[in-house]
Amino acid sequence: MFTTVWTASPQLPSEGFTPNWSREGFWRQSLRQVVRLSGGGERVRIRLSHAYGTSPVRVAAASAGRAGEPGSLRRLTFAGAAGAEIPARGELVSDPAELAVGAGESLAVTLYFDGATGPATFHAQAFTRSYRGEGDLTAAADGFDAATESWYFLTAVETDAGRRDAVALFGDSITDGFGSTPGADRRWSDALAARTGRPVLNAGIGGNLLLNDSAWYGEKGLNRLSRDVLAHPGVDTLVVLLGLNDIGFSETDEQPTYKPAPVVEAAELIAGHRELIRQARGAGLRVIGATLLPFGGSDHWGEHAAKVSHELNEWIRGSGEYDAVVDLDRALADPQDPGRLRPAYDSGDHLHPNDAGYAVMAEAVADVL
Structure with missing residues (x-):
């Protein structure tokens, strides 16, 4: 197997x-x-x-x-x-x-x-x-x-290891590893595999959205979960970290292939997360929800984006609909300004973690596996 x-x-x-x-x-x-x-x-x-x-x-x-x-x-x-x-x-x-x-x-x-x-x-x-x-x-x-x-x-x-304990990380550029050191394998998927000894599959796509397709940023998460995660043998756990681009692209002028970006509300994202949960549970997977990271000061930030991110994170934390929750928002927040990434974890764009930030993310996920 x-x-x-x-x-x-x-x-x-x-x-x-x-x-x-x-x-x-x-x-x-x-x-x-x-x-x-x-x-x-x-x-x-x-x-x-x-x-x-x-x-x-x-x-x-x-x-x-x-x-x-x-x-x-x-x-x-x-x-x-x-x-x-x-x-x-x-x-x-x-x-x-x-x-x-x-x-x-x-x-x-x-x-x-x-x-x-x-x-x-x-x-x-x-x-x-x-x-x-x-x-x-x-x-x-x-x-x-x-x-x-x-x-x-x-x-x-x-491989023929025959294991059935692989963890799949499903998300956007943060899951893909943007901001990590190129050539060094320091994405949070790499750190999680080293931390747990379990196979970890990286199903991130830079710029990916939960609700909409894009020419550069891949098919929407709702459509690609089956192909990019559920079809792979040995997966028993899914970690979802997705939705920040749906929120943030309407705040920025820096997305050449995704204009105009719809202004998305929390209820739409919650419905999307519920659909991911339904698909994954239908395949027998345990599903972990990850809160969106702080992004104050980034090109994705704006009053509406901050409001919707807060509402989505509160739902992930408190709804009980995920099998478990990893609170990456709080794990990587600046204690002096919780709406922003802690400077020691910031790759420089106030949106993507650096190697140290990705290691903290892996530790937080490992604690709930």
């Missing part, structure tokens, strides 16, 4: 926050992606998504190995074949490969595309580098000459 030990939520090809290759895709090129696993096992398989593709994409060859250990490299197969197609709007799962990995280790996955992929389903904000090189480099130690900080096609790594 397999357990998911790493995830990235797929997004529509787009310009995104930083330069990426999603719109141009790949042709006669190899793509190497390095991901940090939150659980171990003796066998590994990968999951590739082309959720936003209009025609199949052929993977001519693929490999996986422990990062920095060329001797651990294993050829990946698909139904026994070296290559296969990812169906348009579908996914492709590799055969299990004999490869021992441990929690906290990094896995290097290399894909070779011998034909033109067209626009690539991707995850915009990886906060770690992915590499591209010419030709088939699936067995090569190097040869990659370009890099971006996004993931492409790769949406999950699974």
